[in-house]
Amino acid sequence: MNRTAPVCKLGHVQLATPDIDASLRFFRDLVGLDVVGEDDGRVYLRAWNEVDHHSLVLREGPTGVDHFALRASSAAHLDALAVDLRAHGIAVDEVAAGAELGQGDAIRFVSPQGHPWEVYWEMAKGRQDSHLLNQRGKAYLRGSSPMHLDHINIACVDPAAGEAFLADRLGFLRREYVQPTDGPVFASWMSVTSQIHDIAIAMDPPPSLRDGRLHHISYIHQDRSDVLRAGEIMRDAEVQIDLAPGKHGISQAFFLYVKDPGSGHRVELFAGGMHVFDPDWEPVRWDETNIETGMVWVGPDFLPGSGGPMDPTTPCLPEADPAGRPAAGVAATEAGR
Amino acid sequence: MNRTAPVCKLGHVQLATPDIDASLRFFRDLVGLDVVGEDDGRVYLRAWNEVDHHSLVLREGPTGVDHFALRASSAAHLDALAVDLRAHGIAVDEVAAGAELGQGDAIRFVSPQGHPWEVYWEMAKGRQDSHLLNQRGKAYLRGSSPMHLDHINIACVDPAAGEAFLADRLGFLRREYVQPTDGPVFASWMSVTSQIHDIAIAMDPPPSLRDGRLHHISYIHQDRSDVLRAGEIMRDAEVQIDLAPGKHGISQAFFLYVKDPGSGHRVELFAGGMHVFDPDWEPVRWDETNIETGMVWVGPDFLPGSGGPMDPTTPCLPEADPAGRPAAGVAATEAGR
């Protein structure tokens, strides 16, 4: 873990979807998240082993990402982060407590790579629905039934610059990365927790090659069998399976990638992964000699940029949605929401 | 398999429950069966990988079993069975097609051990809900989500006599049995299929020691992880878990025993088991030297008759006389339902 990071974990994601009913059917009935609240047309959901009030917010609108929300390491860290970001030329919006259910004061900003972030400190704890004291939701009522939101995988034009922003401003540490012998960093798996990654940032492959894209959000399950179960659920519900099942080399995650039929956002349903407990962890470098093993250790072949279903990514800030479109006036637009 | 048996498989079970709503919540929402029909206050359910229209019928009434239904090996076998039973002094009722949803002509009778049986040949196939052609229901929508009804475990005063009835009249073959060195048969696992058992019949342990009892009905799951999942579901729903999880030695089944909160009937949610493909299979005899291993190979200690939660069994015919044997008019009562 990064003992000096301004943020302590990935908390939640707010997604915009053109068909919120279809997205709800997907996330609630097939993935198995619980709906825990609604306001202003937004629906809040959580997985069963999460501490916080919610990990996913759905909003109706053109496919996009309103924000990836990180929890600050303390109230003081939150304040210091705003100062630091502004000192580095990032426009920061302040969002009052209550702007989202359960959430205290927060800040929002768009990274140089075009990704919209939110950072908060205070968050209501989730309702105690389980009879098990250290678990808030009931497990396995419906769907694949993940434990908690785990990580996001985002794309941009220059991953090295994106990695530097995440490291220098937010305290994320590089755990594994892909860099060919004579080339630039292609992708990086980073964390502020002991998880092998809270965020992966990779090159948006040609022909897209754009900033501000989301590759997938990921929920972790208790067991690999839950992911296999997800495969049968998704197939029979005619949900698009992009790649599955298999075990990544990088991150050692057992994966199933599907697309939310309502929004087109890709979601990874996974189990396993690794943890890093050594402060002097040496990031694992993958290159052209072993990238195939890194991408998939056991399972279907997959190389990014090969034109398959894993390639296209969704924009965070859709062009077609003036309200959601960053440009010169990103901060202003953001504030106007 | 028994190549000359009058019956080919266990088809379904009709249970009476004093609280049909509670039983429905259990079987539909927690076990995950699909409701496929209703008539005359009865609710029909099935598991996702069953061929037939239903495997469970719930009827409101004092806790009991209306019948265990076996499928005949052919229409001719059904006719011959009725003749054979009557020739052996068993009262046989004839039930017209349509008395149960999807079912053709059937016969009903009570065995000398006080268990109510139904045998049918024609049965409607289940509705094709899955996009997978050889699977009728959708898997894993809710609950532990078993594949199909697997077996029943019934109790009586004299298991050897009960075994003889099942063998001589219905064609069941002994696969495994418990018999102490100098004692009578205590329990027997029998089948007409390749399954290690379609029916187990055992001594109803003291102080009950009555005929006509049900120990449990059992649904089989695709994977042992489904049974573990069931444990968490049942625990958080405050369903009584009698014993679990573990792997039996006898039958090699991975088990979880719970009680339907509506009726008190015990249900085994299991995975695994064995199959017998050799016509000269020598029944495995368990005795006092290895019965503990036979009862549980890995898991919680359990010996029948030890007074734990696994002991009490539900009566099949609640109106039966105090000795546990159905009165003379049982068949008539049955027919009059």
Place this chain on the structure above:
Amino acid sequence: MNRTAPVCKLGHVQLATPDIDASLRFFRDLVGLDVVGEDDGRVYLRAWNEVDHHSLVLREGPTGVDHFALRASSAAHLDALAVDLRAHGIAVDEVAAGAELGQGDAIRFVSPQGHPWEVYWEMAKGRQDSHLLNQRGKAYLRGSSPMHLDHINIACVDPAAGEAFLADRLGFLRREYVQPTDGPVFASWMSVTSQIHDIAIAMDPPPSLRDGRLHHISYIHQDRSDVLRAGEIMRDAEVQIDLAPGKHGISQAFFLYVKDPGSGHRVELFAGGMHVFDPDWEPVRWDETNIETGMVWVGPDFLPGSGGPMDPTTPCLPEADPAGRPAAGVAATEAGR
């Protein structure tokens, strides 16, 4: 099950391998079979939940299959089968008891599709190594550790003719099959047991298009997790994985296909599958509208004949003529081994 079939199950397979040490390392150390005997340079192996002495025999020689061995339904069935085969023009060799460890008198013949068969009745039971009375070997000592040999998948030029031979001479029943709307049968899954298949027979895809080929032999595991475990074992041992993991639609088997590095024979390590208990089971027909679902329900894309790693098959009789059909003297050759 087929109540009148001359044979009752698939018993074992004898494979020829050019590198018996490499094949032993694969089957013993990575798959986890136990070596239970040796004679004349042959090595006998078994899986932990098999009744018989062995399920696999390895012999050093050019890659091939010496025989697929079926157990007769009785001694009388064995005798009658020899008469029937000869009456239909099949050359039958008689093999004396003791020609293979533990085996009684047997017959051998080559089918019109060029596959070498053996049928026996008497077979020694396996040594009791487990402390669990109904299980002969110890489970999970090494490797993926399957329960038992499950089925074989063989290829030929005319699957309809091959299916007819298996049905008419040996009693196998069609359970599922692939037949395009206006085309011939492409593949058939058949069984004499309740298993959805003991044998699959399919067209050897172009450009091979030869008779007498083996697509794979298959061992079944207790749990899908064992198959996932196999994937990691095989990958790190540099064993070629042809396709995995995934769940077939047809047969509903959870699969991993690998190649024995010693012989090139393909082996399926699988879990799950289905059972057929109804005597009037209507074979499931798959055609061009659903064959993709039939091939793989969840997992990597695969269509036979598409030129991928799943296509090539090994010859059973390497000395066969260029057309792939064994010459007239094949039976003699077989007898002379």
Place this chain on the structure above:
Amino acid sequence: MNRTAPVCKLGHVQLATPDIDASLRFFRDLVGLDVVGEDDGRVYLRAWNEVDHHSLVLREGPTGVDHFALRASSAAHLDALAVDLRAHGIAVDEVAAGAELGQGDAIRFVSPQGHPWEVYWEMAKGRQDSHLLNQRGKAYLRGSSPMHLDHINIACVDPAAGEAFLADRLGFLRREYVQPTDGPVFASWMSVTSQIHDIAIAMDPPPSLRDGRLHHISYIHQDRSDVLRAGEIMRDAEVQIDLAPGKHGISQAFFLYVKDPGSGHRVELFAGGMHVFDPDWEPVRWDETNIETGMVWVGPDFLPGSGGPMDPTTPCLPEADPAGRPAAGVAATEAGR
């Protein structure tokens, strides 16, 4: 995680065993650890997903624990820890680099609760045996095959005092604890990592009620199915299973407890568990109203101190073994109990 802790993780454990061959058979052949080195009669082992050279050292001698080894957070932290311990009256021995294979300079001390600790900073990385770059050992070659050493569970007379030592001197944070309404702390689950516990410390139950005891060491597996697999392996090897399988409420770990036949030390083979990423995590308090749920959420009943097989614990520092006793200052401390 504790951002200011002197130590960063549990690194390894050195156990004394009266029958090192039996212990090796257990840890190597049945658990599946790899032997990675030997010196001075000690054998070093590791699990497949560990970074460090070893996680277990076996030494022949009366049953005991030579040390629980923690990795310091840095070289400077190691030095500061020695100073701090001495300032608080703890005798600290300095151990030169090379005293154990792969290890740099280290310190050793006995806690006021009688547990022997070692803290080191430098440790050789494990040999790269796997073809997967971020995994050093090959997975699943033998036995249940855990990923890594996970935690220890130790016992003493006064858990509150033991908890205070671990918190104040070593930086462990309380994550969950048991404290009856009007009673003292009975047990505490603590960590310096994000794991729900790296160390649990509990009351040594009557009639033992002694300091300096080990309840169990624990290895974590990739999947719950690995733990089920362990159950069958251990049962057939006649290894004593103390409790299993089941899921704890506290820690949410899926467990199997067995005894090393060579030493009598208890080992937990488990999967699952929880992680804590919030710096303001409020420790979960369990009391007399929910302790049964806390002990076992799904599985066999278990309450500590109830006299079952889970009660007895092994001593860390056997009085009868001079070779296993720490150096002069430690022995004095020990003697002073």
